Amino acid sequence: MKIFNSAQIHELDNYTIEHEPIASIDLMERAAKALSFAICEQWPTMVPVVVFAGPGNNGGDALAVARLLAIKGYQVSVYLFNIHNHLSPDCAVNRQRAIDSHQLHSFNEITLNFDPPHLDKDTLVVDGLFGSGLNKPLAGGFASLVKYINASPCEVVSIDLPSGLMTEDNTYNIHANIIRADLTLTLQQKKLAMLMADNQQYIGRLRVLDIRLSPEFISQTKARYTVIEENDIRRLLLPRDDFAHKGDMGTAMIIAGSYGMSGAATLAAKACLRSGAGKVYVHTPKVNSPILQTTVPEAVMSIDKEETYFSQPVNTADFSALGIGPGLGKHENSAIAMIAQVRGSQCPVVLDADAINILANHRAWIQQLPQGVILTPHPAEFDRLSGTGSSGCYDRLMKAADMAQHYGIYILLKGHYSALCQPDGDITFNSTGNSGMATAGSGDVLTGMVTGLLARGYQQREACLVGMYLHGLAGDMAAKDLGKESLMAGDLIRYLPKAFLRIEE
Incomplete structure (x- = not known):
C-alpha cells in the first residue's frame, strides 16, 4: 500500500475527478456517504451531534455528513x-444544501464572534x-476551539485527519492545538503522520474508508x-526445491x-534456524557454550578464546550471512573485534543491539x-547512533533515511510500524506486530530471522521485508492465542512456523 504526501493526495483527487469522470461535488458526496455510514455504525441516533466545519473541502465533507446524519434521524447542530x-x-454548495434540507437542529455560520456550545459526555463532535x-500549526481562534473540544468530555470523530495534525511532518507543530480524536475516519489511504508513534494520541482508533x-x-x-502487506510478502517468498540439501x-x-547474556544468543540462533537456514553456527564466549549446546542442539558452536566476552573475528569465507550484536556487551576488545569482523566479512551482515x-x-x-550492511536499531539505539537525538518520530525517521542513503546501507528502525530505510531513499513500513512484542529478546529474534533469510538466499531488501513482516505476524498469532500481556520473545519463535505456513498457503 502506498502512502502519498499531501501534494499527491490532492493530485489523486483531481485525477479521479478528471478521469472517472466525476464532478468534485459528487466525489465529496461519495466521501460523505462513506463517512456518515461509518459514524452510524458506531453511534445510535439518540446521540446529539455537533459538527464543526472549516471553510475548505474538509468543511464541505463535514457539512455533507451533517446533512446525511440529520436525514437519518440524528439531532445535528452545525x-x-x-x-x-x-x-x-464545494463547501459553499454543501452549505446551501445543508440549509435547504431543513433537517438540521441548528445551523450557525461564524463570521466574527463565537459562543461555543456546551459539549457533554453524551455529545458526539464531528471534526x-x-x-x-x-501546512502550519493552528493559532488564534481555531487553536482556542481545539483546546475547548479537547477539554470537554465529549467523543470526537475526525474527518480524514484530526484538525491541527499535518499530513507528514509535525516536528514543530504545537501539540496543544491538535484535536485528540477518539476515531479518525481517513479517506482512501493512511497518511504518513498516522504511522508515527507520537501522533497516536491524536488519532485514536483509525479506519480507512475506500471512496473509490x-x-x-x-x-x-x-x-x-x-506499507508492506501479506500479498507483497507472498510474492517475495523463495520456493524450497524438493531435492534441496542443507548446503x-x-x-x-x-x-x-557475553557473560550473563547467553539468552540473546540462544534466541537469535533459534530464530535463524526457524527462518530456513541450512546450517547455523554460533560464535560465543566459552562461558556460554554449555548453555547453547543444550538449548540449541541444532546449531554448531564456535567458541571464542575468551571466557566471558567476544574478542576475535571469525573467518566468514564459507558463510552465506553474518548476524552480530545480540547480548555482545561493549567491552573495548569486543568493539575492536566487531569492527574488524564487519570490515573483513564478504557475506551480507546484520548489526543489532x-x-x-x-x-x-x-x-x-x-x-x-x-x-x-543491515542495521536493526530500536529508537533509543538509533538516537545514540545518530549522535544528535531526535525531535520526534518523523525527525528520527528522516535521519535514518538520510543515513541509509549516505552510507548505502539498510536501517530497519524498529517500532509498532517498523520502517525499512533503504539506500535508494525509499521507506517501507511494516503492517504486522503488536504491543505484546515490547519485551526483552524480540529484537534478538528479528536479528536471527533476517540473518537466516539472508543465508537462505534473499537479498538484503527482501530479507528485511520478509523478516519484519513474519516477525510481526508471528507476534500477532501468538498474541491471539496467549494474549499480549504474557507474550515472550520465545513465543515469536514458536509461532514462526505458523506464520510461514499462513503466507505459503
Whole structure:
C-alpha cells in the first residue's frame, strides 16, 4: 500500500475527478456517504451531534455528513467557520444544501464572534475543521476551539485527519492545538503522520474508508513511502526445491552473547534456524557454550578464546550471512573485534543491539561499514547512533533515511510500524506486530530471522521485508492465542512456523 504526501493526495483527487469522470461535488458526496455510514455504525441516533466545519473541502465533507446524519434521524447542530467570508466552491454548495434540507437542529455560520456550545459526555463532535492540506500549526481562534473540544468530555470523530495534525511532518507543530480524536475516519489511504508513534494520541482508533479514488493513479504514481502487506510478502517468498540439501539452504553465523547474556544468543540462533537456514553456527564466549549446546542442539558452536566476552573475528569465507550484536556487551576488545569482523566479512551482515551501541561509541567507524550492511536499531539505539537525538518520530525517521542513503546501507528502525530505510531513499513500513512484542529478546529474534533469510538466499531488501513482516505476524498469532500481556520473545519463535505456513498457503 502506498502512502502519498499531501501534494499527491490532492493530485489523486483531481485525477479521479478528471478521469472517472466525476464532478468534485459528487466525489465529496461519495466521501460523505462513506463517512456518515461509518459514524452510524458506531453511534445510535439518540446521540446529539455537533459538527464543526472549516471553510475548505474538509468543511464541505463535514457539512455533507451533517446533512446525511440529520436525514437519518440524528439531532445535528452545525457550526461553520467562515471568518474571511470565503468558502471553497464545494463547501459553499454543501452549505446551501445543508440549509435547504431543513433537517438540521441548528445551523450557525461564524463570521466574527463565537459562543461555543456546551459539549457533554453524551455529545458526539464531528471534526471537519481542517484536513490534509494544513501546512502550519493552528493559532488564534481555531487553536482556542481545539483546546475547548479537547477539554470537554465529549467523543470526537475526525474527518480524514484530526484538525491541527499535518499530513507528514509535525516536528514543530504545537501539540496543544491538535484535536485528540477518539476515531479518525481517513479517506482512501493512511497518511504518513498516522504511522508515527507520537501522533497516536491524536488519532485514536483509525479506519480507512475506500471512496473509490482512481486505482490507475494509485498504481502508476511513485510513492516514497509504502506499507508492506501479506500479498507483497507472498510474492517475495523463495520456493524450497524438493531435492534441496542443507548446503543449498545457506550457512549462517551468529556472533552473540557475553557473560550473563547467553539468552540473546540462544534466541537469535533459534530464530535463524526457524527462518530456513541450512546450517547455523554460533560464535560465543566459552562461558556460554554449555548453555547453547543444550538449548540449541541444532546449531554448531564456535567458541571464542575468551571466557566471558567476544574478542576475535571469525573467518566468514564459507558463510552465506553474518548476524552480530545480540547480548555482545561493549567491552573495548569486543568493539575492536566487531569492527574488524564487519570490515573483513564478504557475506551480507546484520548489526543489532550492542553492535549498534559500539558504533554509537565509535561514530567514525560508521564510515567503514560495507555497502548493503543491515542495521536493526530500536529508537533509543538509533538516537545514540545518530549522535544528535531526535525531535520526534518523523525527525528520527528522516535521519535514518538520510543515513541509509549516505552510507548505502539498510536501517530497519524498529517500532509498532517498523520502517525499512533503504539506500535508494525509499521507506517501507511494516503492517504486522503488536504491543505484546515490547519485551526483552524480540529484537534478538528479528536479528536471527533476517540473518537466516539472508543465508537462505534473499537479498538484503527482501530479507528485511520478509523478516519484519513474519516477525510481526508471528507476534500477532501468538498474541491471539496467549494474549499480549504474557507474550515472550520465545513465543515469536514458536509461532514462526505458523506464520510461514499462513503466507505459503
